[in-house]
Amino acid sequence: MPIYEYQAAGHDCCDYCVTAYDVLQKLSDDPPKFCPKCHNPVRRKISPPNVVSPTPSLSQSNIEKHGLTQFKKVEKGVYEKTAGKGPDYITGDKTP
Numbered sequence: 001m002p003i004y005e006y007q008a009a010g011h012d013c014c015d016y017c018v019t020a021y022d023v024l025q026k027l028s029d030d031p032p033k034f035c036p037k038c039h040n041p042v043r044r045k046i047s048p049p050n051v052v053s054p055t056p057s058l059s060q061s062n063i064e065k066h067g068l069t070q071f072k073k074v075e076k077g078v079y080e081k082t083a084g085k086g087p088d089y090i091t092g093d094k095t096p
């Protein structure tokens, strides 16, 4: 069940909605439009998404567990497999 943060939309607000408050919301529920205390309009606070950088957490065992293959660049157009089940080498050389 998602939890949304709501905050006073205008300048009319009470101590409750002047700071953002959490609303546990069912998907079927309509979003609350008014503060439950002072009944002034509120709006959903858009908080920045939790951006998790995938790079440092990808250990070799994780890569293999997820069926992925990791390559490292050996030279221009040539990649050597470092983890996973893919081919040992990938070459980008398209010339015959």
Ligand SMILES: [Zn+2]
Residues within 6 Å of the ligand: 013, 014, 015, 016, 017, 018, 035, 036, 037, 038, 039, 040
């Ligand atoms: Zn209020």
